Amino acid sequence: MDTLFQMFSLPLLLISFRYATPLILAALGGVFNERSGVINIALEGMMLFGAFAAVYGSGLTGNPWIGVLYALVGGLVFALILAVVCVTFKADQIVVATGINIFASGLTIYLMQVLFGVSGTSPRAPRLPPVRVLGMRYNPLTFVAIALVPVAWFVLFKTPWGLRIRSIGEHPSAADTLGINVNKYRFICVLISGALAGLAGAHLSIGEYSAFVRDMSQGRGFIALAAMIFGKWHPIGAFGAALLFGYAEAISIRVSFAYIPSELIRAIPYVLTIIVLAGFIGKAIPPKAIGKPYFKGED
Amino acid sequence: MSGENNYLLEMRGITKIFPGVKANDNVDLLVKKGEIHALVGENGAGKTTLMKVLYGLYDSDAGEIFYDGEKINMTDPQQAINLGIGMVHQHFKLIDTLTVTENIILGAEPRQGLAINYDRAREQVEEISKKYGLKVDPDAKIQDISVGMQQRVEIIKILYRGADLLIFDEPTAVLTPQEIDELFEIFNSLREQGKTLIFITHKLKEVKTISDRITVLRDGKSVDCVETSSVTEKDVAELMVGREVLFRVEKDKAKPGKEVLQVKNIHVRDNRGLKTVNGISLNVKEGEIYGIAGVEGNGQTELVEALTGLRPVEEGQVFYQGEDITNLSARKLKDRKIGHIPEDRLRRGLVTNFTLSENFILGFHHQSPYSRSIFMDYKEIEEHAKSLIGDFDVRTSSHNNLASKLSGGNQQKVIIAREFIQEPKLLIASQPTRGVDVGSIEFIHKQLINKRDEGTAILLVSAELNEILSLSDRIGVIYEGEIVDTFTAEEADEREIGRLMTGSGKEVKTGE
Numbered sequence: 173m174d175t176l177f178q179m180f181s182l183p184l185l186l187i188s189f190r191y192a193t194p195l196i197l198a199a200l201g202g203v204f205n206e207r208s209g210v211i212n213i214a215l216e217g218m219m220l221f222g223a224f225a226a227v228y229g230s231g232l233t234g235n236p237w238i239g240v241l242y243a244l245v246g247g248l249v250f251a252l253i254l255a256v257v258c259v260t261f262k263a264d265q266i267v268v269a270t271g272i273n274i275f276a277s278g279l280t281i282y283l284m285q286v287l288f289g290v291s292g293t294s295p296r297a298p299r300l301p302p303v304r305v306l307g308m309r310y311n312p313l314t315f316v317a318i319a320l321v322p323v324a325w326f327v328l329f330k331t332p333w334g335l336r337i338r339s340i341g342e343h344p345s346a347a348d349t350l351g352i353n354v355n356k357y358r359f360i361c362v363l364i365s366g367a368l369a370g371l372a373g374a375h376l377s378i379g380e381y382s383a384f385v386r387d388m389s390q391g392r393g394f395i396a397l398a399a400m401i402f403g404k405w406h407p408i409g410a411f412g413a414a415l416l417f418g419y420a421e422a423i424s425i426r427v428s429f430a431y432i433p434s435e436l437i438r439a440i441p442y443v444l445t446i447i448v449l450a451g452f453i454g455k456a457i458p459p460k461a462i463g464k465p466y467f468k469g470e471d
Numbered sequence: 472m473s474g475e476n477n478y479l480l481e482m483r484g485i486t487k488i489f490p491g492v493k494a495n496d497n498v499d500l501l502v503k504k505g506e507i508h509a510l511v512g513e514n515g516a517g518k519t520t521l522m523k524v525l526y527g528l529y530d531s532d533a534g535e536i537f538y539d540g541e542k543i544n545m546t547d548p549q550q551a552i553n554l555g556i557g558m559v560h561q562h563f564k565l566i567d568t569l570t571v572t573e574n575i576i577l578g579a580e581p582r583q584g585l586a587i588n589y590d591r592a593r594e595q596v597e598e599i600s601k602k603y604g605l606k607v608d609p610d611a612k613i614q615d616i617s618v619g620m621q622q623r624v625e626i627i628k629i630l631y632r633g634a635d636l637l638i639f640d641e642p643t644a645v646l647t648p649q650e651i652d653e654l655f656e657i658f659n660s661l662r663e664q665g666k667t668l669i670f671i672t673h674k675l676k677e678v679k680t681i682s683d684r685i686t687v688l689r690d691g692k693s694v695d696c697v698e699t700s701s702v703t704e705k706d707v708a709e710l711m712v713g714r715e716v717l718f719r720v721e722k723d724k725a726k727p728g729k730e731v732l733q734v735k736n737i738h739v740r741d742n743r744g745l746k747t748v749n750g751i752s753l754n755v756k757e758g759e760i761y762g763i764a765g766v767e768g769n770g771q772t773e774l775v776e777a778l779t780g781l782r783p784v785e786e787g788q789v790f791y792q793g794e795d796i797t798n799l800s801a802r803k804l805k806d807r808k809i810g811h812i813p814e815d816r817l818r819r820g821l822v823t824n825f826t827l828s829e830n831f832i833l834g835f836h837h838q839s840p841y842s843r844s845i846f847m848d849y850k851e852i853e854e855h856a857k858s859l860i861g862d863f864d865v866r867t868s869s870h871n872n873l874a875s876k877l878s879g880g881n882q883q884k885v886i887i888a889r890e891f892i893q894e895p896k897l898l899i900a901s902q903p904t905r906g907v908d909v910g911s912i913e914f915i916h917k918q919l920i921n922k923r924d925e926g927t928a929i930l931l932v933s934a935e936l937n938e939i940l941s942l943s944d945r946i947g948v949i950y951e952g953e954i955v956d957t958f959t960a961e962e963a964d965e966r967e968i969g970r971l972m973t974g975s976g977k978e979v980k981t982g983e
């Protein structure tokens with residue numbers, strides 16, 4: 173009874189926003205690149221590198237906002253690799269992104285050794301100033317994430333650029349025949365995705381914490397992908413799914429169950445995503461041209 | 472040199488080489504302002520390629536293009552659009568999940584601040600729609616509208632961009648006869664408003680009906696440009712093929728044998744769950760062709776899919792040589808020597824990013840000699856492909872080419888070759904000559920008759936009434952999922968069947 177009470181308590185619901193923040197940011201990024209027809213399973217690696225870059229920038233300058241900027245650029249740099257190799261040179265997106273994930277993990281460990289001379293946890297760096305809302309402590313990136321949801325929706329569904337992005341993900345050759353530069357838009361979408369994943373990383377390292385811990389993204393990039401699919405490639409859907417998954421994480425951490433291991437609760441996002449993909453809750457239809465590089469003149 | 476002839480477009484000496492193929496070889500195309508210019512040629516003659524060069528989708532390897540007297544260096548579609556050139560592609564370039572309006576404005580969206588001004592967009596669409604008589608529903612999604620309307624969307628799309636020269640690549644291949652008539656009315660109204668049209672088709676009757684002049688391509692070369700009024704259909708066919716073409720199918724009377732296929736009162740639903748086949752019964756015997764005449768969308772697709780194991784039969788039974796084969800899988804039906812030429816070659820007929828060799832054995836890949844125990848015998852498969860390419864005159868540089876690189880008509884020949892060579896006892900052929908040139912139609916028709924004479928039972932479904940009339944020994948007319956009447960070849964009357972196809976005969980029949 174007590175457990176049940178805890179599970180649905182207001183503080184737990186409010187705290188879910190904190191856990192959901194990195195998922196919202198990375199899932200929004202995922203919506204952009206997947207809507208344009210590029211798969212990005214490297215969100216995980218981009219987030220991890222962003223987390224490291226944030227601590228480095230914050231520690232170096234003593235200003236956590238500079239740390240955020242570093243995270244953004246860090247995510248961008250990794251996205252640039254994916255964009256050049258997969259969009260410009262049309263390599264396989266899954267293979268390259270998997271490589272990026274492994275590379276990000278190794279690189280951050282290596283850089284910790286070289287820059288800080290440690291291996292597990294980095295020295296402490298200034299964290300973002302907390303903001304109190306409804307008696308809860310948040311870091312500013314949570315509000316950035318929430319604010320970006322309507323922005324992403326507006327861009328994708330109300331502006332010409334959004335229409336073009338969506339058309340490119342469905343039928344690139346149709347867009348091409350209308351004079352839309354398919355690869356340019358895809359390139360930009362991948363960069364947007366990288367920048368947002370970088371921000372998500374900053375939230376982990378200097379938002380909720382004040383240091384970098386090896387492999388601290390802990391699969392959140394993949395959960396963000398799951399949220400994007402669960403949300404049917406829609407910014408608002410992805411936001412809702414990210415919140416739900418954040419809530420699941422909050423429960424697994426904050427509520428103690430007598431009989432259910434917390435790992436099982438953490439698996440909820442994946443289970444839900446599988447259920448959605450299997451078509452039990454409406455149909456989740458990915459953009460038609462997803463994962464396929466575009467060659468000019470093809471049908 | 473250009474101005475005095477009033478040419479809007481001059482393409483001179485265009486050459487386009489793909490690895491192993493000269494798709495265009497020193498081609499000339501001269502189009503006068505305000506005319507409808509037909510571009511004809513066999514499958515693979517290079518028509519689509521030439522238009523893609525003009526539209527900036529392919530770079531040419533040699534040649535010059537003049538537009539309105541000025542030399543242009545076409546690099547991408549945006550440039551073509553800016554010049555006032557628009558193209559309706561052989562395979563539509565529409566985005567299924569977007570609305571009609573969104574498809575039309577894409578890339579040239581009216582804005583209000585940062586956002587798209589959808590009200591303006593809809594107004595503009597409606598304006599063009601009214602001006603040229605192009606009926607569309609601006610708010611419908613592409614996936615929910617008919618092929619005919621999709622084509623009108625394509626036309627509005629290019630008019631919206633202010634096109635003066637409109638290219639139509641085989642626009643009639645997918646249309647019903649009524650839709651074709653409507654399209655020609657649109658063509659006429661476009662011509663009256665001063666637009667210039669390039670029109671690609673395989674149907675020479677259409678060329679005679681609507682065009683002013685004709686350019687003929689053969690094997691990548693332009694062989695002639697003639698005034699339409701000065702030639703007959705037969706002349707054009709000969710120019711295209713380089714020999715005389717028989718328009719009439721020569722055949723003896725059928726000698727039907729045992730019953731091979733027996734369909735008993737079957738009911739089938741379509742993708743949306745609507746019943747589109749409502750109790751069809753028919754039978755096909757050895758050595759005869761049973762033709763199903765009807766306007767597309769009256770249940771033919773679902774009927775064929777149900778008979779080939781691609782769609783469940785809800786009610787009723789299907790017998791093949793006395794055996795109940797209702798709802799057997801496609802594989803089991805193939806193993807029983809039931810051949811299938813599907814109506815949609817890209818979706819059902821081919822794996823377009825497989826090679827020709829591989830496509831030639833699809834569905835038979837598990838049978839000897841193409842596979843032994845768990846291994847494929849690629850040597851055998853290759854030999855098989857080479858011989859079929861020769862026998863069926865598939866125009867390609869190698870059996871290792873991807874099926875996606877073939878021209879539309881040659882893709883069709885690949886499917887036909889694959890199914891014919893397996894000596895089917897029952898052949899279900901759906902739109903076997905769609906998008907195929909006159910020479911190849913003659914060839915395919917001859918092959919069908921040969922198969923019939925060898926004793927194959929053939930169920931032929933076609934939207935071309937002429938095809939049904941000239942090939943079939945018995946004809947069933949389908950309307951709204953029912954066979955409303957049947958005829959023998961001798962009784963068949965084109966007018967009467969045409970009437971039944973559009974439903975006007977239904978009352979008569981039920982009144983009996």
Ligand SMILES: Nc1ncnc2c1ncn2[C@@H]1O[C@H](COP(=O)(O)OP(=O)(O)OP(=O)(O)O)[C@@H](O)[C@H]1O
Nearest residue numbers: 489494514515516517518519520876877878879880
């Ligand atoms: N992208 C490509 N790569 C390689 N070869 C190609 C490509 N596109 C076309 N071809 C080849 O160029 C030749 C001309 O093809 P094209 O599509 O222009 O013919 P077409 O006249 O339009 O024929 P159809 O009437 O069947 O549509 C064919 O031999 C075809 O196989």
Ligand SMILES: [Mg+2]
Nearest residue numbers: 518519561879
């Ligand atoms: Mg063509």
